[in-house]
Amino acid sequence: MRYAMIIDTLKCVGCSDCVVACQTENDVPIGFCRDWIVETVNGSYPNLDLELKSERCNHCDNAPCVRCCPTGASHGGDGGIVLVTANECIGCGACIESCPYDARYQHPDGYVDKCTFCHHRLEKGQLPACVSVCPTKCMYFGDLDNPNSEVSQLLKNRKHKTLAPEAGTDPHVFYLI
C-alpha cells in the first residue's frame, strides 16, 4: 500500500473548500491550516498563465522531517503516510525548518501538526476530507501499488509534476498539468 494524492490543476478553481473541510474535520485551531491554495501567475502580459492548486504535506518517501526528528515523533506510518505523535514531540521545530514545502506549523498546544491524509478516515474506508468535498472533483486519492487504481491510471495517462523534485524528497502528492 502506497497512498498518493493527485490534484488536477486544470480543474482546480481555488475555492478553498478543501481548506475549510480539513480545518473542520481535524479541529485545526483557528488561524492555522494544514492545506492551502497557491495561485501562481507566469508569463509576460498579455500572455499570462494562471495555475491554481491545493497544497499540503507531500508525505515524502524520503522525508527530511522524519530524518531530522530527534525523538522519532515524526515517523512514516502505514501506506507511506508521515505522521506526528503529539506526546513524543518536544516542539523543537527542526521538522518545520527541514520541510521544503513548509507544510508544518506549531499547534498552540506546543506540538507540531500537519496533514495526515486523514488517516482516521482512511481506516474507516473513507476518503480524506479535502478530497471528498472538492466541488470540481479535481482531487484523487488512492493506492500507487495497485496498477489499476484511479491514481495509477491518471499518472500513467496524464502529464504530471511534483513540487520541488530537486529537493530529493520523493513526494506522494502529484499535480496534473
Place this chain on the structure above:
Amino acid sequence: MQEELFTSGRNIPNIDPFLQIWHWPISLYLFLGGLAAGILFFAALFYLMGKEKEYPAAVRYATIIPPIALSLGLLALVYDLTHKLYTWQLYTTFRIESPMSWGAWVLMVVTPLSFMWFFSFYSENYPKTEEKLQLLKKFKFLATFEQFLKDNRKYMAYALIPLTLVLGVYTGILLSAFNARPLWNNAILGPLFLTSGLSTGAAAIILMAKTKKEKHMFGKIDLGLIIIELALIVHMIMGYYAGSQVQLEAMQLLVGGDFTLMFFGFVVILGLIIPATLELIHLIGYKVPVIVPAMLVILGGLIFRFVMVEAGQLTRFLY
C-alpha cells in the same frame, strides 16, 4: 522565447508567519555551545600535553566558563521548545540521522563532564573560597569525589577531546542538515562553526590568562584559527555561487542584501579581520591590549550565530 515576467508566490497567512520558529535562544545556544567546546578542547589538549603549569588559564581557570555557558545554553534551548513537558522524550531514543539527537546526547555527556573537570580543580584554584565555605570538610563525600576526579583527569581529558569536537561540529551540522533552508545547506557549516567555536574559546582563554607567555600562545592559536575561518567563509560563499538557484537567492541575503552589513561589517571585518590584524601586530612585538581582539572575536562569534540563524530561516525552497 517567453520571458517570465513575474511569478506570484505563496502567501499563506495561516502558516508562513510561523515558519521562523527559531529565535534568539537558538543563536545564543549555538554560540555558548561553541565557546564551551572550544575552552574544554584546549583544556583537555594542554592537560594531555603536560602543559598544565605553563598554561594554567587554559587548563584550569578558564574552565569555569563551560559549565556556566552550557547550563545557560541548555536553559535557552529548553526555553525555545514549545512542548517543554515532553523534553525527556529526547532521551528515550537515539536517532542516528538526526543532528539534534546527536546534540542532545553529546550535551548530556559534556555538560556533567564540564562540571566535573572544573570541580576537580576546585581546592587548587580556590583555596580561599574553600577556607571560607569549608565545603570539602563539611561534606566528606565531596572531598572523596574531588580526589576521584583528580585521579581520573587523564581519562576525562581523553573523553573531552572527541566529545568537544563533536559538540563544536554539531552546532553547525544542526543547521546544515536542512536542505529546505538553502543558506544553511552547505557542508562547510560544520567545520566553520567548529573553527569559530575554537576561536572564541581561545579568545576567552586570552581574557583569563595572566602570563605573557600564555597570552602569546593563545594569540597565535587564535590567529591561526581566524585565518582558517576566513578561508572557510570564502569557501562557503564560493559554494553558494556555484550552487543551485535557491542557493544563489539565499546568498543574496549575505552578499548585497539585508544581512550584508551584519555579516561583512560585524562578523568578517570587526570580528575576524581587525582582531587578526591586532593579534598579528601584537605577535610582531608591538604593544596591543589583547583584551580588544579577544573581545572582538567573541562578539563576532556571537553575531555570526545570530546572522546565520536569522538569515537562514528567511531562505526558502519553493516560490
